[in-house]
Amino acid sequence: MKRRVPALLAASALALGAVQATAPAANAKAAGEDSLAGLLTSDGNKFDKNKNDFDILTEAALAVIGAKPESPVALVADGSKRLTVFAPTDQAFRDLAKDLTGKNIKSEKKIFNALVELAGVDTIESVLLYHVVPGKTLTSKKVLKANGAKLTTAQGGKIKVKVKTKPEVSVTLKDRDKNDTDAMAVLSGLDLNKGNKQIAHAIDQVMRPIDL
Template sequence: MVTGVTACGGSDDDAVHGPETILKEAQKKGFTALAAAADKAGLSGTLSNTSAQLTVFAPTDQAFNDLASKLGLANGTALVNALTAQQLQSILTYHVLASKKTAADLIAGGATQATQYSYNNANATIKLNTSSGVKITDAILTDATVTSPDVPASNGVIHVVDKVLVPPGVLNIVQTAQANPIFSSLVGAVVATNLQGTLSGAGPFTVFAPTNTAFAAAPTGLTTAQLTTVLTYHVLSGQVLSTGIPFGTRVNTVASGKTITINNTNPPSITDSTTSAAKIVAVDVRASNGVIHVIDKVLIPTLP
């Protein structure tokens, strides 16, 4: 598909007639999942607006398939069907910048760009790494690569990306963990203890999420009951953002009678029942039903 996009970008038809709108170019070049998502989200008019000059990071069909697979769905079509129109609108507008920016503009434009997705009364941003091409970090800390930059359109420019960017506040906590490969061990443990329904519920929750590396160093051989206690020991009832962490006090977890202490160190750390504190390595990954803070160690409560 990337080869096709590159070839089509310089086709004789475009040379004679000029490029079409972003939506038409996406349809012509085989971005079927993106076009279907735009239609369901009510954004076809936006991407066809000849008065605009937009930048669109366009995920390939394979990118939609990949996200679908992580969320337990068959393919990109199933993903578009499963998500609501509002969710798709949020996701797609997170792929759009309000003005036309070529790859050179992006490289010159700094480490962050404001998208058209509004979250908490502000335009959500993406982070750019332009040291070698253009890489984009989204709100759930996953990276997309621009595989074909500067595909022309009459109302802006398309940059093809190899991953669907996930905005803040759209997927629930379980889906957010599923969508980021560094949490695959956590997801497996949640499923093994049948906690996915709870953590997909209304909440809100605060989850201290250990990475795969943290799980690799954790104790093994726990019973299901013990593992359930360990996992719920990572969860607080209510949403606690990094700005509201009650440093230095004992905090009740969802695990009955189990507390942790969050220390105002650099980086912040969490004291559990062991002698080794867990470092908080990333904060404020916003889900639809709470927030995730990433930690480098599995928290261990006192177990029977």
């Protein structure tokens, strides 16, 4: 069972990725169809030292799309399709790598390599899709009103939303692994790609579609 953990969790590196998009158009708000992939790759798509962005996610998507060009993962490059992504940050993957390897890996590239090396393409794709809610543009306002809701993901599994407003606002996403730390929304990373059909919210953990 332990060997399945890194394979599953490395996969969530794909949560926002896609590789064939261009930078978002200037009039994104009016058009409403700029893709998440375009937003993510608009900064040059390079590993860096910013723990709050999504370089590992984006780079992992390259591996999946490269191996499986017809994968549903590519939908995040099609801004005409409505979807919501809950996206682990680079820091989430740094914590993950430490948990799985017992090592404090600082380089984002080395974290990416360490995680992806342990995961097959099909597993990567499955976990990616577990972070995507298809057909819905769930803004932060909608998420904050969704306490108790169970969202069906593109993977087929469900995630449960738990919202607290006191003593401060928090949004927790409960996955299928009952023993794992549940992901929480990063409040400073909500409504990425706002104004478009595709939107994303940063989270501080990767989610697991099965009970490990």
